[in-house]
Amino acid sequence: MAGVGYLADEPAALVSFLAQRLGKPVLVEGPAGVGKTELAKALSRATGRELVRLQCYEGLDEAKALYEWNYRKQLLRIQAGGEDGWSDVHDDIFAKEFLLERPLMQAIASPEPVVLLIDEIDKTDQEFEAMLLELLSDFQITIPELGQVSATTMPIVILTSNNSRELTEALKRRCLYLWLEYPELEREMEIVRLHAPELSEALARRMVEVVRMVRDLDLKKPPSIAESIDWARTLLLMGAEDIDRETFNQSMSIIVKHRTDIDLVAERVGVKLAEPVRPQG
Amino acid sequence: MPSPYGPKAEAGPPGLAAKLLGFCEELRGEGVAVGTSEILDAFAALEEVPWTSREDFREALATTIAKSQEDRRLFELLFDRWFFRAAESEAIARGVEEGEQRHEGAERLDLDELQEQIRQAIVDGNDGEMRDLARLAISAFGRQGEGSGVVGVDVQRIRRTLGLSAGTQPQAEDGAAELPPIDRAQLNAFERHLRRELERDLIERTSTLPPSRPLAELDRALPTSPTQDLAAVHRAVSQMKRRLATLGNEQRGRRRGATVDVRRTMRTSLETGGVPMHIRYRPKRPRRPEIYVLCDVSTSVTSASVFFLSVLHALHDSFRKLRSFVFIERISEVTDVFEHERDFRAIAQRISSEGGVADVSGYTDYGRVWLEFLGTISDDLDPRSTVIVLGDARTNGREPHAEVFAQVSERAGRLFWLNPEPKLYWNYGDSVMAAYERYCDGAFECWTTRHLENFVNIVAGGVPVAD
Numbered sequence: 001m002a003g004v005g006y007l008a009d010e011p012a013a014l015v016s017f018l019a020q021r022l023g024k025p026v027l028v029e030g031p032a033g034v035g036k037t038e039l040a041k042a043l044s045r046a047t048g049r050e051l052v053r054l055q056c057y058e059g060l061d062e063a064k065a066l067y068e069w070n071y072r073k074q075l076l077r078i079q080a081g082g083e084d085g086w087s088d089v090h091d092d093i094f095a096k097e098f099l100l101e102r103p104l105m106q107a108i109a110s111p112e113p114v115v116l117l118i119d120e121i122d123k124t125d126q127e128f129e130a131m132l133l134e135l136l137s138d139f140q141i142t143i144p145e146l147g148q149v150s151a152t153t154m155p156i157v158i159l160t161s162n163n164s165r166e167l168t169e170a171l172k173r174r175c176l177y178l179w180l181e182y183p184e185l186e187r188e189m190e191i192v193r194l195h196a197p198e199l200s201e202a203l204a205r206r207m208v209e210v211v212r213m214v215r216d217l218d219l220k221k222p223p224s225i226a227e228s229i230d231w232a233r234t235l236l237l238m239g240a241e242d243i244d245r246e247t248f249n250q251s252m253s254i255i256v257k258h259r260t261d262i263d264l265v266a267e268r269v270g271v272k273l274a275e276p277v278r279p280q281g
Numbered sequence: 282m283p284s285p286y287g288p289k290a291e292a293g294p295p296g297l298a299a300k301l302l303g304f305c306e307e308l309r310g311e312g313v314a315v316g317t318s319e320i321l322d323a324f325a326a327l328e329e330v331p332w333t334s335r336e337d338f339r340e341a342l343a344t345t346i347a348k349s350q351e352d353r354r355l356f357e358l359l360f361d362r363w364f365f366r367a368a369e370s371e372a373i374a375r376g377v378e379e380g381e382q383r384h385e386g387a388e389r390l391d392l393d394e395l396q397e398q399i400r401q402a403i404v405d406g407n408d409g410e411m412r413d414l415a416r417l418a419i420s421a422f423g424r425q426g427e428g429s430g431v432v433g434v435d436v437q438r439i440r441r442t443l444g445l446s447a448g449t450q451p452q453a454e455d456g457a458a459e460l461p462p463i464d465r466a467q468l469n470a471f472e473r474h475l476r477r478e479l480e481r482d483l484i485e486r487t488s489t490l491p492p493s494r495p496l497a498e499l500d501r502a503l504p505t506s507p508t509q510d511l512a513a514v515h516r517a518v519s520q521m522k523r524r525l526a527t528l529g530n531e532q533r534g535r536r537r538g539a540t541v542d543v544r545r546t547m548r549t550s551l552e553t554g555g556v557p558m559h560i561r562y563r564p565k566r567p568r569r570p571e572i573y574v575l576c577d578v579s580t581s582v583t584s585a586s587v588f589f590l591s592v593l594h595a596l597h598d599s600f601r602k603l604r605s606f607v608f609i610e611r612i613s614e615v616t617d618v619f620e621h622e623r624d625f626r627a628i629a630q631r632i633s634s635e636g637g638v639a640d641v642s643g644y645t646d647y648g649r650v651w652l653e654f655l656g657t658i659s660d661d662l663d664p665r666s667t668v669i670v671l672g673d674a675r676t677n678g679r680e681p682h683a684e685v686f687a688q689v690s691e692r693a694g695r696l697f698w699l700n701p702e703p704k705l706y707w708n709y710g711d712s713v714m715a716a717y718e719r720y721c722d723g724a725f726e727c728w729t730t731r732h733l734e735n736f737v738n739i740v741a742g743g744v745p746v747a748d
Contacts, residue, residue: 079555
C-alpha cells in the first residue's frame, strides 16, 4: 500500500488483508485525523477498485443511503403507455429502471468489485445501524417490490467511527475491529516525508517530535497527521531550516486550531524551542 | 459467576482449537462478550494468516474477537498469560525440559559484560535479544541460590544487581563514555521478560502451574473510567432508553394539522392513473422523549456523585434530547460539556472546574435550585418531558420550597427522584424527602447499578403517566 501514498502499520495491513480474504466489513475507530478515511481511499487505490462513499450524518435515512423509486419517471411511464393495459404498466413500473441507486445500493449492484466506505457511522441513529445489518452480513438488500438484490461481487466495506457514541453489539459482531492510533515517531516521519519529499530528514524528525509534544498536551483538538503534513509543506514554503521559537509561533496555527489551545501550546512547547539564531526574513 | 453462554465446553482433544476455545472462555470470564460468531470469524481468520508469526496471530485474533478498545486491553492482558500458560502446561504434560543447555556459558560470562549487553539490548529495544539475555541473567544470578521464590522480588533484585534504572544514567566514576539513557518502557519490557523467564523456571522446577487468577481489579480498571461499573450503568441506561421511548406513544390520538406528504401522494396516485385520489399524510413519528436531568454534586453526596455523573454520561450516550444540569447552591446547565467530551474523566474535571455551581457555602439549597430551574427552564417543559432528579434532598435546614417543586412537577409530564441514600435514612436529619416525594411520579433509592435497573423496570412497568 506504500505505493499509493499510505503507510499502514502492521495491524492495519493485516486487517485489510483479512477483510479481503474473509469478505468481512472492517470497523475502524480512533481519534480524529489518524487516517481512517484515508485507509479506505488507499485500499481502493491499491486494489484498483472504485470507491463508493456514504457520508453519514444525523437523520440519514434509507431513501438517501439505499434506494428510492424515481416516481417522476414512473409517472411518465404511466402517462406514456396510456393504451397498454394496466396490468402491463403495473408490472413494469417497479422495475430496476425506475430505481434511483444510492451509495449502498450502488456498491451492491456494481458489476465491478468496489470499496464501500461508510464514513462516521457514529453520527447516525441506531435505527440506521440496524438497517445496515442485512447489508453487512449477507451483502444483500431487500426491496419489497423487487425482492432481494444480492451483491454480484464482494465489496470491501470500511466503516469508520470517531467513537462519539457506543455502536450496537450487533453491528460490531459483524465486523472486524481495527483501532488506529497516532503512528510511531519513525512511521509518522516516513509519512510526512512521503508527502513532502523535499523536506530534509533532520527537519522532518524535529517537526514530528514537536507535533508529538503538542499531542501530549491536553488539547481540545490534537493535531492530526494531515495537519502535520500541512505543516511540513508550510515549513518548506517558509524555507525554514530548523524549528525555532519564531518559526513555531508563526506557523503554529496550522496544527493548533483552538484559541485556548494556542495559548497552551505557546506556553508549554514554544518555550522549549531555541531562540532564533538570526532573525528570519 | 454463571456464564451467559451456558456451561463450559469440554476441553476436547488437545490442539490449537481447544486452546483457542479455552482462551475465549477465559475472555468471557473477564466480561468480554465473545459470541459464537466471533469464534467462527477467528478461526476463519487464522486460516488466512500464518500461525507461526506471533504478531500476525495475535492481531488476527484481536481483530475478530475484541470489538472495542476496552476489550482490546483485556485481550492483550489475557493473551500473553493464556498462551504462556498453555505452552507451559503442554511442556509439563510432555515432560519437556530445557535442561542444562540454557545455563551453558553462564559461568563464562563476565558480570560487567552481561550488564553491558543487556544495557545495549534495552537501548536498542531488541525484543529477542532482551529475552535471551534475561535468561542468561537469571541463570547467572539464580545459580547462587538466592532466588527468594517470589517472582516479583527476584525481578527487582536482578534489576538492581545489574544496575539498571530508567532515565539518564549516572556518570561512570572512571570517566568512561557517558551511557545512553534508558527508556522507561523498554526497561519495563525487559522486566516482563525477566518475570516470564522466572515463572518458566519455577514451573519447570515444581512441574505445576500456579492457579490461574482472575485479573486483579487494578489491572482491568479502565483508564477512562473511575467507576468499575460504568459499563453496567451504560447497559441499564440503554435499556431505559428503549422503555422510555416506547412508553406513552399509543395514547396519541388523531391530531389536527397533519401534513400532506406530496411524494407519497403522488406515488399512490399512480394507482389511479396519476389522479391524486387518496391523500397521504406524513406519518406521525413518535416524538423522542425530552429528558431533563438534575444532578446534585454537593459534598453530602460526594461518593454518589461519581456514580450519578456516570449515569448522566450514559444517558447522554443514549438520548439526543437530553439536557443535564448540576446543582449545589445554584443550578447550571452542563449539556454542552457532555456533548463535546466523551472521556468520562475529562467530563468530571470540566464539570468541577467550570460547572459554575461553585458557591459560597458549598451546601445544597434545593429551594433556590427549584426557583432557578423554574425561572430559566419552565417554558420548555411540557407534558412530553421527563424530569429526573438525582439528589439526597438534604437542604441543610433551608427552605425546601416544595410548592415550587410542585409547579415543576405539574409542568413536566413525569418526574422521578433517585435518591443515593437508603430509604431508611430518608427524612432523618435535614432530609426533606417526604416534602418532595408526593409530587414525584416515583421516588427510588439508587446507589448501585442494580437499583438503576430496578428503576428502569418500574418505569417500564406502567407507573401512571401524567399526560
